[in-house]
Amino acid sequence: MWCTNVPSMAFSLLVSVLSGRCPPGVKRAIAFFPLIVFLSAFSTGCNQPQTQTGPPEKITIAYSTLPHTTVFHIAFLKGFLSAEGLEVKANPFPFGKLALDALLEGKADMATQADTPVMFAITGGKKIYIIAQIASSSRSEAIVARKDRGIATPYDLKGKKIGVSLGTANDFFMDSFLTTHGISRNEVKIVNMTLGEMADAIIKGRVDAVSTWVPFIQQVENRLGNKGITFYDEAIFHEPLCLTASQEFVKHHPEAVKKVLRALVRAEKFINENPEESRRLVSEFIKMDRTSVDQIFNLFDYKVILDQTLLVSLEDQAKWAIKNKLTRARTIPNFIDFIYTDALKSVKSDAVRLIR
Amino acid sequence: MNEKVVEILLVEDNPTDVELTLRAFKKNNITNSVHVSKDGQDALDFIFAHGKYADRAINFTPKVILLDLQLPKVSGMEVLRRIKSDERTKLVPVVVLSSSKEEQDLIESYKLGVNSYITKPIDFENFSKAVSTVGYYWTLFNQPPL
Amino acid sequence: MKIETRLKLNYLISLSVIIILLIVLVWIYRMMIKAEENEDLAADIRKNALERIMFRDEYLMTNVERARAQFISKTKTVDNLLTRALHNFTKTSDKALCEEIQKSFDITNTIFSRIVNIRAKDSNLRRGSIASPEGEQRLIGQLILKAYDLNGKIARLNDSAELTATNVREALVLLLLCFISLMVISNIYNSVSIGNLLGKRVKMISEGTTIIGAGNLGYRIAVSGDDELSILARQTNDMAAQLQNSYAALEQEIGYRESANRELEAFSYSVSHDLRTPLRAINGFSAAVIEDYADKLDDEGKRLLNVINDNAKKMGHLIDDLLAFSRIGRQELKKQEIDMHVLFNSAAQNFIYTVSERVFHLDIKPMLAAIGDPVLITQVIINLLSNAIKFSEPKDSIDIEIGCSPEEHENIYYVKDHGVGFDMQFADNLFGVFQRLHSQDQFEGTGVGLALSQRIIHRHGGRMWAEGIVNEGAIFYFTLPKSRNAE
Structure with missing residues (x-):
């Protein structure tokens, strides 16, 4: 609002100064006008939060x-x-x-x-x-797999045990990941588990891979060390x-x-x-x-x-x-x-x- | 004739001018009695019968006074002023006979009430003519008020 | 501060404002050009991205190879535009957005190529006639999703570019207004303050000079400041002080002169009185001798006495002339407008009788009126005419011409005769007191007349001079101030 009004205000003031129609007091104020305009124009805090009145x-x-x-x-x-x-x-x-x-x-x-x-x-x-x-x-979802279980590419997941928390976003990600890589849900063994259980499950070998979620991806990756491999797929998620x-x-x-x-x-x-x-x-x-x-x-x-x-x-x-x-x-x-x-x-x- | 009536009073300090004046009178047959005063004080004493003229009757005033302005003791102008400011003498005709051609003397004299102002010509012929004219006029033709 | 400095400052402020304005204008103009280029670029990206989506959908629905090729070509176009955008956009947020767009764009390309791959593998798939397998469906869903994301970001870039351009344009207008008003205000302020100062100073100086001019030489203008007019006021004060000093010196000098004059008057009074008396005695007694002793004197004795007589008379004349000459210097002038024709004419009438026995030609040309004392000027004219007649006597006839010629502030009058004239080398001696160019035997006179005439003319503020040729004649000139009423 200010930004559109300033030029017109400045213009009308300018016109009144040039036509000499303003009282002497205003003249003195106008001397500072460019300064005011400058300061206003370059102060960016245009929409300050409205201060609340009344009870919160x-x-x-x-x-x-x-x-x-x-x-x-x-x-x-x-x-x-x-x-x-x-x-x-x-x-x-x-x-x-x-x-x-x-x-x-x-x-x-x-x-x-x-x-x-x-x-x-x-x-x-x-x-x-x-x-x-x-x-x-x-990149908030990924499949972390164990390389020592013969998993090097997404296609190697076929026939493997995958830990997943059913009905959550990591279930959906795993489903999309498998489907787009030509693997149907029936071609893998799905083990339902909570996100908290996944790290233990894969380390102890109860599953070959887990479809998991931040921050557990990093947690699992850290614990598997170089035995692990992580499949992100930004294209499908x-x-x-x-x-x-x-x-x-x-x-x-x-x-x-x-x-x-x-x-x-x-x-x-x-x-x-x-x-x-x-x-x-x-x-x-x-x-x-x-x-x-x-x-x-x-x-x-x-x-x-x-x-x-x-x-x-x-x-x-x-x-x-x-x-x-x-x-x-x-x-x-x-x-x-x-x-x-x-x-x-x-x-x-x-x-x-x-x-x- | 001790109560001789003086008809002309000549106030003049310069003896040559006195002699020339008297000569001019004589030459023109003006025989009236003339008294010569050699300075202003003497003239005043004579007119107002003071000093050595104390025994003179004051009411016998001269018919005419011929007055030079450059005088020893009392100046001619002062003499004129005294004559013209005194009730007894102010009607006596006074003719200034001066060698001065200065305008200021002329004006001053007339202001004081002089009856005539004559500049003495250097040329004796003219001088003689002027003096005799004055003598004739004031002694013979002029009718005094009383 | 000096007025010149103030004016220079005014000029410098205007100049520097203009220069700054120009620099800022050029700078903002370049910014605007760039912003507009970016605006166009963003719009271009948006347009091409939308066209790319159309090719994508055509391919996905119809599986036509041509559409795929067009999609790829469009992708390259957009990719180039994005590379340019990444280079052109300088604002951090815009640059970050460009990077995001590039990333999203790359993802859509990845998904698209994966779909193309799947379709290539699945040779059973007929052109859009049967539903694609589920994997492809999932990818298409994601492709659409990412495309929305991409287009949202492109739209944001577009908005940002537009906003930047708008802001720059507004800033331009704003800055222009600021600078113009700054300049106008500073100039108005400067002009008003200079005007006030000038008015104040000029009024002060004008009042001061009026008071000093009216004769109060002791008055001093109250001076403050160091501007030109203050300097002028100080100089005026100095001038007044100088005048006051000169005036005091002059008054003293006048005092001396007056006392000298009084002495001179007393002197001439006694001269007139005292010298005349012995002369009269000489004259009177020599006349008395001739009268009384005529019979005792022979002719030679009489002649000698007459010589004494005549010389006494002459000496009387000399004294009279000398006194008249000295009186001219002291006499007060009674100036008025003079009809010179009347003056010359009536003066000339006096001489007609004296020269009646000879041929006398007098030519009076048209005359211009002058300002002067008529009595004294008449004396001058009589002197000149009598001279002209006197020096024409040896000639058969007397020819005199009187004329006048106007100059800027004065008139020149002349009296021209055809008499004996004079040698120009003695011209300066003509106007000296008792100076004569001819012997007393030849022409009578005391030699005071011309000196007296010149003195009278000088007292009128005029000049007098003469030209002559021996035996040809002489011209005497004098000037007098013009009459103000003269046409």
Whole structure:
């Protein structure tokens, strides 16, 4: 607003000075006018956070203690959320799925998690909204295999025992990985296990490979040493991290949603400008050692957006879930109805690239 | 004739001028009695009957006074002023007979009430003519107020 | 500060502002060109990326080789554009975005070639007629997803480039306005302050000079500052001081002169009085001798006495002339406008009778009016005419011409005769007191007339001079100030 008005203001002032219609006091003030214009033009802090009046709004957010939730961590740590007048109760969870569960159980107003649990929740008929993607990565999933079990290329996985956490993003990644390499699910032995169990399982030889997830990829790699081999495949995988909220909450607290987003946008800017400090803060906050944080941090792209990739990703996974009967749903829901764009549009309109 | 009436008073310090004046009178047959005063003080004493003229009757004033301006003791101008400022003598005709051609003397004299101002010509012929004219006019033709 | 310095400063400020403005303009203009180039480049990338998607979809749906080739060709185009973008975009965020775009772009290429590979292996696949195998389906899904991601990023680059261009344009306008207003304001301020200063100083000096000019030489202008007008004020003060000194010296001098004059007056008074008396005695007694002793004197005795008589008379004339001459210097002028024609004419009338027995030609040319004391000027004219007549006497006839010619501020009058004239080498002696060019026997006169005339003319602020040729005649000139009423 300022930027468009300055030239016209300057022009009208100039005209009045030249025509000599202004009183002497104004003349003196006008002497300093160019200085003011200069200072204003070059000060970039155009949208300062609005200072909150009235009592702070209470809100509970369930978040995962993994580096890909950095945007939320920073927003919380740097006080961007409280600056918006929010009193945030932040509940930590080891995985996003657990955070979403808390949301679905009504224990939280908002949650952070990958898109897979969100897809399951929506196909399962849960009334939730995706508010924004807060990060994304194509290298957050990988298959780590033991070379001593004769695995050198993706094709060598045929007939091998693969540890996987069924119904999660690493299940979807493994499925895509096998399928695109011409291996069907039946041609491998799938062993269901939690992410925490995977390192032990592969070291002790109960499985030949594991489809796992950051930060466990690095954990497993470290323990296997040169016996291990890691298959990333950026071509077949894209994982958006989402901020979700119950539809009920969004309906009743649209302003709170905007405030949260405004804080997250500030955090995004902060992270991109201060990556070093962000890593240190996150490392302390989620109590993860610096080496692991450093390994994982750059795998993610920290941007608060809403774009078409989210829809495609959700649909791809829904297709897979239906086909593998991982959900009771028989048709792919219209995910666009579960994406709430209004808040992000009003906070940062060019961040919304979702065609409705 | 001790109470001889003086008809002409000549106030002149220069003896040659006195002689030339008297000669001019004689030459032109002016026989009136003439008294000569050699300085201003003497002239005043004579007119107002003071000093050596104390026994002279003051009311017998001369018919005419011929007055030079350059005089010892009391200047001619002062004599003129005293004559013209005294009620008893102010009607006596006074003719300034001066060798000065200075305008300021002329103006001053007339201011004081002189009856005539004559510059003495160097040429005796003219001098003689001027003196006799004055003598004739004031002694013979002029009718005094009383 | 000097006014010249102020004006120079004003000029320098304007000049430097203009130079800075030019530099900034050139700089911003280059930035704008670059921003616009980048804007075009981003738009180009966006357009080509979209066309590439169309070829991709055509190939995926129809499996036509031509579409694949076109996709590859388009990919190369986009790749080149991206390489250029990576080089051209300088902003850190834009550069990072370009890198991301390149990465996403590479991934889409990888996925596409994997799909092409799968199709090549699966020879059973007929052109889009049957559903592709699941692996391919998965890859196509990802390809679409990555393409959205890619296009989103390209759109962001596009927006950023547009924003940069807009910002640069706005900055340009803003800077222009700033500089112009800066210049205008500084110039207005400078001009107003110089104007005020000039006004103040000029008023002070004008008031000061008016007071000093009115005669108060003791007045001094209150001076502050070191500008040219302050210097002028100081110089005016110095001038007034100098004038005051000169005036005081002059007054003293006038005092001396006045007392000298008074002495001179007293002297001439006594001269007139005292010298005339013995002369009169000489004249009177020599006449008395001739009268009284005529019978006792022979003719020679009488003649000698007459010589004494005549010389006494002459000496009387000399004294009279000398006194008249000295009186001219002291006499107050009663100036007025003079009709010179009337003056010359009535003066000339006096002489007509004296020369009536001879041929007398008098030619009075048209006359211009002058300013002067008519009594004194008449004296001059009579002197000149009498001279002209006197020196024409040896000739058969008397020819006199009187004329006038105007100059810028004065008129020149002349009296021309055809008499005996004079030798020009003695021209300077003509106007000296008692200076004569001819013997007393030839022409009578005391030799004071011309000196007296010149003195009168000098007292009128004019000049007098003469030209002559022996036996041919003489011309006497004098000047007088012009009448202000003269046409």
